Each structure stands twice: as structure tokens, then as C-alpha cells.
Amino acid sequence: MTFLSLPFFCFFPITALGYFCLPRRVKNLWLLLASWFFYLWARPVYLSLLLFVIAASYLTGRLLAGRRKKGVLALCLAVLGVLLFLFKYVNFALSLAGQALGLLGLTVSMPVLELVLPVGISFYLFQAMGYVIDVYRGKAEAQRDFLRYALFLSFFPQVVSGPIARADQLLPQFDRPHPFQWDAFRAGLFRFLWGAFKKMVLADQLAVLVNTVFAAPESYGAVQLAGAAVAFSLQIYCDFSAYSDMALGTAGAMGFTLMENFRTPYFSRSIAEFWRRWHISLSSWFRDYLYIPLGGSRRGTARKYVNVLIVFAVSGLWHGAAMTFVVWGVLNGLYQVAGALTQPLRDRAWAALHVSPEGKVRRLVQVGCTFVLATIAWVFFKASTLEGALAVLGGILRGPLWVPLSMGLNRWDLLAVAAGLLLLLLVDLRSVNHSLTGGYLALPRPGRWAVLWVLLFACLIFGSYGTGYDAQSFLYGFSF
């Protein structure tokens, strides 16, 4: 079941109504059953793996309660890691092994295992790993209540695509009563609608252009390829932040607060800042559970850079089992290393130009450069092969300026997308210093109604759904 589907539009009102109406002692049970039903909708077999992960991490938590048993922790992390490897990376590893043997002159036909990736595995495994590590570190209390812990890993707004919750942040919320609160409810629904707008009107329409151009980069000119690369940067932001908005909105409507996943990342002034504002729940997970255990910045500058590269290579792999993702991750790591190394030089250059460090010019240039660097990296994320990514980047540098060939959208589609992007820009600019939902709730009633109607009808008229449209799956959805 995905957020933008008819089953969900039936599921959510029933779940929310049941949650608010049922006595407090059965609320969590109701949410858990609803969450499992939501998850079962994808494919019944997936649930067994989720249940195994719940049981394994719950037991590990119990074993670690008040005791620092490193072996238990290591065993649990190894089991969870092996599961992730088996379901997500085994074919990639086999193909790499085949290529390595080929380089040694041995021709071996490696098998391709027909494994179906369980929905949300990368998210709930990381959440479970985070929990057992937190219990080991004494940061989180080991849960006694199995039902509450099962709900922590299965909670339907975030089980498929995050945000990856932390035990100390989400678990206590299952103890609170969460009575129906009108403002929280409508703020949640508003946020869901805003997410739907970004997904249906922007991300999925941009996807048409991006998919068309990336499918045959050699057929297009430099401007078109650059346009498609920029369009993908916007598409993936709209797509994933839309999912997060819908997850936070759904949870928020029922009184739960999930971790914010995006803070206008394309307004970042450096790649390091970008990663503090993009997919925050994952970035902070890597910081707390990988970067810091590797030594972080405590073991000298060189080791810090190595750690950054390791973290981003792993982050790349987390996003997908292919060399394109590894390159994307490493490139982001290299940007940060290069950024840190050249910082003094750049500061001197700005000073020589008499440009104020916090002035608009410097900010704009930095934001622009960060966007360009992120966009170049996204090309590797989007392309299905390294050759494809290089063909896009090569075409931007060397190709003809423009080739008269359809990019999949007509001028009316482009106009609608441009108008939508302008709205997104205005909203993001405002959201730097203001709460989006707070601003919505502060509007007078006619204003609130008008906002809802604009978003709703934009989705229903300009959105990508129904006959003649190719509604896209969430990029961070069922394949993670």
C-alpha cells in the first residue's frame, strides 16, 4: 500500500478513527495491527522478515539491558547485516566477484539469484540496528513491552521509507495518550496534501522529462542534458521530501511527531551542509553509528577524511546495489574532502574580492555551486550504468547545444511544472524561518480553505495519475 493509492485513502481514515475512539489500553495494539495490515498489503511474505527483525532486535535489547555484552551486540548486528546483504547485495557481490575473476583470466558464469527485496528493509533494519546500539550505549532503555517495540519498528507512516526513527524519540510517544486534536489533525492532513502536490504535480511530471532524456542521452543536446540533470535534482527532492511530508503528516494527524527529514537542502552553502539538511534521519544515523565509531574527527585530519569517504561510500551502497550508487556516494565524500581542503584558499579569494562572508552574493554563489555539484553527483544516481552517467556529463560538455527532439513534456506540461516549482521555491524560502504547518494554521479560515483547494485541485488536474499518465513509484519507496 502506498500513500497515494485508493486502499490507503480507505485505510487511513479507518485507522485514525479507530485509534482515536478505542480505549487507551488497546490503542497501540490497534496501531500495530493496522501497521502490519499496511505492510502485508505489499506482499504477505515480507511480514515474516519484519517479524524476525523485530524478535531478534527485541531479544538483543533484553539481553543488553543493563549489561554491556559486546558479543551479543556484534552477533545481532551481524545477523541484521547478513540479512541486508542477502536480500540487497548478494547479486551485486556475485557480479563483482565474476568481474574480478574475469580480470584474473578465469571465466566464471555467476548465478543471478531471484530474490525479491522486502519492502522497507533498508529502513527498518537500520532502525533496529540503531535501537540495539543505543541500548548497548545506555542511551535508550531496553524495551520490556514487546508490542510497543514491535510498533516502533512497524509504525506504518515510516516503515516503508522512513524517516528512520530513534528509540528515544519515538518509543516514548507510544506511552502518551494522543487524544484527537483538531489543529494537529488538520495540520497533518495539510502536510500530507503538500507532499501529494510535490509528488504528483512536480516529481512525476519531471520524471517524464528525466526518463526520456536519460534513456537516450546521445540523442540530445547539451542544454537538454543539463536541463534533464537539473530536473532530476528537483525530481528526487520533490519525490523523497514528498514521501517524508506524507509520512510526517499522517503520523502528525494522529498526534505523533517523526523526525524531520529535509530542511530545504538546496539552499545549502556547501555539500557538508547539504548532507546535514538532506535525508536527515539517514545522515544522522551514519554520523552516530558509523562515522563516530570509526573515529569521526578525533583521530586527525587525514583519518577524518578517510572516515568521510568510508561513510559516503557505504551511504552510496545503502541507496542501491550498483557501482553508480557507490560512485555517487564517493563523489559526495570527495566534494566534502575537497571542500575542507580548499576552504582557506576560497576564504582568501573572497576576502581579496572584498565580498562579505555572509553577504548575499557569496551566499548565492555558494548555494549555486552546491546545487551544481549535487546535480553532477545525482547524474550517477539516476543513470543505470556508469557509461550512461558519463554519456550525460560528456554530452553536456561536448554535445551540440540543442537537438530538436521531444523531451516527453509539451509546453503546457512544462508551464504547469514551472508554476509548481515557483510555488515550491516560495514555500521553501518561507519555511527557512517559519513553520509550514504553523503558517497554514495561522491563516484565517478562507485562506486555509483556499490553500487546500489550490493544492487539491492542482493534484487532481495537473497531477500525474490515471489514464494516460505514468505515475511513478516513490524513488525511495519499494526498492529500498
Added chain:
Amino acid sequence: MESHPNPAPAAKRPRRRRELLFAIAFLLVTALLLHFAAAVLRPAQTSYGSTWSAFLAEPEDSLDVIYLGSSFAYCDINPSIVYEHSGLTGYVMGGSEQPLSITYWYLREILRTQSPEAVVLEATSLYFKRYQNYTQTNIVPMPFSLNKLGAVFTAAEPELRLGLLFDLYFYHGRWQELGRADVKKALFPHQWDEKKGFTPMNEVLEGVGEAPYVADRQVSGEDYANNLFWLEKVIGLCREKDIRLILTVNPSYTRCTPEAYASLAEDVHAIEPSVEFYDWSAMFEEIGLVPTLHLYDGGHLNQDGAAVFSAWLGGFLTGELGLTPRAQTAENTAAWQSCVAWWEDYLAQ
């Protein structure tokens, strides 16, 4: 003055009630806006059957005969010509490749505003599959009602149901081609026209009319039984409303053998012996039809053929079957006479 962040429950209750009322009002206005947006974006259906917006512009209880069926109904029968030669008012409410399941729901919906003396049902749909190719075109133009829901849930492919219930799903992409006429159609949904559900075909396709193609239509046992099931429901509805049901096979050069039609008649009479069944498929000469002039594509008549056949049909309905025109208001009589004149001009061109 001291503020109260948590007002007392008694003070909260009226606020909650007020908010609930506003929420209901919001949902109602949203539903109205959605309905209007769907009406604007839904394409107009003014020919090729299912012309509900024009049908609903007919005065209530003014029609003597309702013509049902598939394209063999809306291409072959011109109600204005029938009227000219018999005084019988009528309307073709067929649809492209319309299965009998949809026809049944059409008839139920028609009978909400009309009380015809007879229903003339073109019988070729007894050979159709459960789902043909035009479910969407047949059901979308129906006014929203329990009968439309019946059609959606009993006569439409499951994968089409979402779009049939919420037709922005099919048509929201039309925003790029909207014009004033689309807004007008939404503001004034009942648009009267002279065609009365008839679709004129204005040519004879090359090679048509030289020799008939006679071959029995293939239909699975399951589909045929399903068609007879829905026919039985049509028969039951007509019986309940005291309407004469007349089954016909219209003149066609793409037809089954006489034996197949005889077998069909037997099956129909096994359900209800009093249903009248007429096989006119080969009666070109008797009706006055010239195949090389009056056929469109071999299967259907063109507008001139429809004029000849409709004139003959008018005589048949009043002469042979004894149908009698009901009294009409002066205004409606004038409207029908204007239709007759309009068609005379049209066909003379």
C-alpha cells in the same frame, strides 16, 4: 488579564461543534467543486450513442418509444424521421458495442424521467462478450445515480471502476485542450439537440453493398448465458412498467444466418413468450433499402439508409404494432416539427 491555554471542557464543546460544522461545509463545497471540475473536463458526448445530456433535456414523460442497443441502434434509427411518419416521439439511447448489462441500467435510468409505450431493443448485443471495447464511453456520460453505480459494479471491468466512479481519473489531462464550450457544458448540463441520439453516417464506404457477409457471430456459452440473464432483467423491468418490449435485428450486410436468428428468438421466447422478435436483417428490398446506396460500412446504415428505414419503422410501429402517439404540449410538438424540418434540410444537402 490571565490567559487560559486549556479552556474548560464546557467551553471547548461549542468550538468543536463549530469546527465540525465548518469541516462538513468544507467537504460539501469541495465535493461541489470536484463535481464541477469533472463536468468541465469530461468530454462532451454528442454522437455515437450515450448522449445523456441531450436525452435529459427532453421533457419528462414525452417519449413514446425508446430505442436501445448498440451502434446498430444509433446509426440505423433516426427518431425525427420516425416521428415524421408516425407521430411517435422517441430517442435512441444505445451505446457503442453496448452489452445488455449496461443496457439494463440505461433503461432503469431512462425510466426515471420517461414512461415509453414501447422499448425497441436491437438484439445484436445478445452476441456480445461480457465486456466489449467501450465500457468507459458507455458509462461515463450517465448521470450520477444508483443506476450508474449499478452499471459500474455489475457491467464494467474491475480495472475501470475507479475511473468510472471518479472520472477525473480518465480525463484530468484534458485541461490542456479546454475551451469555453466545456465550461458551458458544465454550467448547463442538459443540452437539447435535433439528433435524438441518432448518429448520421454520411457516406458509403468503398466496396460496400455488393454482397452480404453472412456468418454466425461467435460467443462463448458463458457470455451468451450472461446476456440472456440481463435480457431477462430488461424483460422483467418492461413487464413491471407495462412497456412493450420489441427485439429487432436491423437490416445489415454483416449478418448471421436466418437459422441463428431463429435460434435466438427461441431463446428469447423461452424467457418470455410475449416478447416480440423481428429479424429484418435481410429485408432490404421490402423496406426499400438499396445496399449500394444506403449502407455505411456493410454493418450499419448511412444517414440516407437510416431515413428510409426510420420512415418504414414508423409505419411498422403504428400500423403493424398499433402503437399510438401520446398527446404532446404545443411547445414540444413545435420542437419535434422543427427537428423534422432540420433533418429535411440536412439530408437534402
